[in-house]
Amino acid sequence: MKNRNTIEEYYEYRDKIGNRTELYRIVAKRYGVTSALYPGSHIDIAPSLVIPKVIYVDNFKGAVNFFKDMEMIKKYITENKEYEKPCDIVFMGQDYTGELDVKPVDLIISQYAGFVGQATKKYLNTGGILLCNDSHGDATLSRFDDDFEFLGVMGKNNRIMDTKLDDYFVLPRSKNVDLVKVKEKMKGPKYKLTAENYLFRKIK
Ligand SMILES: C[S@@+](CC[C@H](N)C(=O)[O-])C[C@H]1O[C@@H](n2cnc3c(N)ncnc32)[C@H](O)[C@@H]1O
Numbered sequence: 001m002k003n004r005n006t007i008e009e010y011y012e013y014r015d016k017i018g019n020r021t022e023l024y025r026i027v028a029k030r031y032g033v034t035s036a037l038y039p040g041s042h043i044d045i046a047p048s049l050v051i052p053k054v055i056y057v058d059n060f061k062g063a064v065n066f067f068k069d070m071e072m073i074k075k076y077i078t079e080n081k082e083y084e085k086p087c088d089i090v091f092m093g094q095d096y097t098g099e100l101d102v103k104p105v106d107l108i109i110s111q112y113a114g115f116v117g118q119a120t121k122k123y124l125n126t127g128g129i130l131l132c133n134d135s136h137g138d139a140t141l142s143r144f145d146d147d148f149e150f151l152g153v154m155g156k157n158n159r160i161m162d163t164k165l166d167d168y169f170v171l172p173r174s175k176n177v178d179l180v181k182v183k184e185k186m187k188g189p190k191y192k193l194t195a196e197n198y199l200f201r202k203i204k
Contacts, residue, residue: 006069007076013043020111022158023131023197025050025082027107030160031129035105039096039120040113043067045089047109048077053088055105057096058113067091096120107131110138114186117142121202130200134188139198143169144179147204153195160199167193 024047027033034052038044041056043066048054056067067073070089077087092100097119104125110116110132117130117138124130130148132138142148150169152162170192171177177189188194 006066006072009066010043010045010073010076014046017044019046020044021046021049023154024109026154026158026160027129027131027199031106033106033129036107036109037100037102037105037120037123038109039116040111041109042113044111045073045077048073048087048089049080050082051107052081052083052085053090053105055090055092055100055102057092057094057100059093059095063091064093067093104128112136114138115141115183117148117200118145121145121147124202126202126204128202130202131197132200133197134194136186137182137188139200140169140177140182140188141179142198142200144177147202148200149203151199151201154197154199155195161195168195168198 028050036047036051036054039057041058042063081087102123107129108124112135114136115138117132118141143150150165152160
């Protein structure tokens with residue numbers, strides 16, 4: 001028996017990570033996203049407020065327990081969502097690096113959860129969008145991955161900026177980025193110019 005309300009738990013978590021609804025709203029609107037995959041989501045259900053179909057994947061016990069209360073989650077999303085369609089929310093309590101039984105989506109969300117883009121890009125439609133940060137180096141790996149085109153960045157104000165992109169992913173003294181080290185350390189390098197989030201389009 002849960003001793004606290006599932007939505008209260010979400011609100012507590014949201015207070016900790018910051019409300020990302022605006023971030024997801026802007027990306028969904030700009031790229032016409034109607035379906036998303038969120039590997040390593042923990043309990044960040046904000047995407048479902050602005051995207052009709054979202055598949056959450058996380059193997060952490062706390063996340064598995066949270067999503068057991070799907071009825072409450074769907075009720076909350078239904079009462080607060082910003083689209084007309086009914087919400088379609090799926091949770092998979094598994095390792096996202098394993099095979100996932102999902103159809104290709106319009107958007108993959110990667111936030112502080114490892115190399116999500118690399119592990120799950122096969123579930124992204126060609127032309128689909130990867131929204132990621134570089135906390136663990138996922139944006140770096142995407143930037144140097146021929147399957148992706150670097151589209152833009154988003155700062156704290158959640159505005160999409162798509163100019164001067166060559167200024168990003170540049171190391172001091174123009175040193176080369178060592179992808180082997182990024183993979184080993186699971187940490188984004190200290191670039192001259194950085195952003196909160198990065199946007200890529202899958203082009204192959
Ligand atoms: C630091 S939390 C970030 C959660 C959420 N994305 C956010 O930004 O608030 C990382 C989450 O990714 C999950 N995670 C990391 N590696 C995973 C994997 N290989 N398979 C499934 N979940 C994973 C962890 O269980 C954890 O819940």
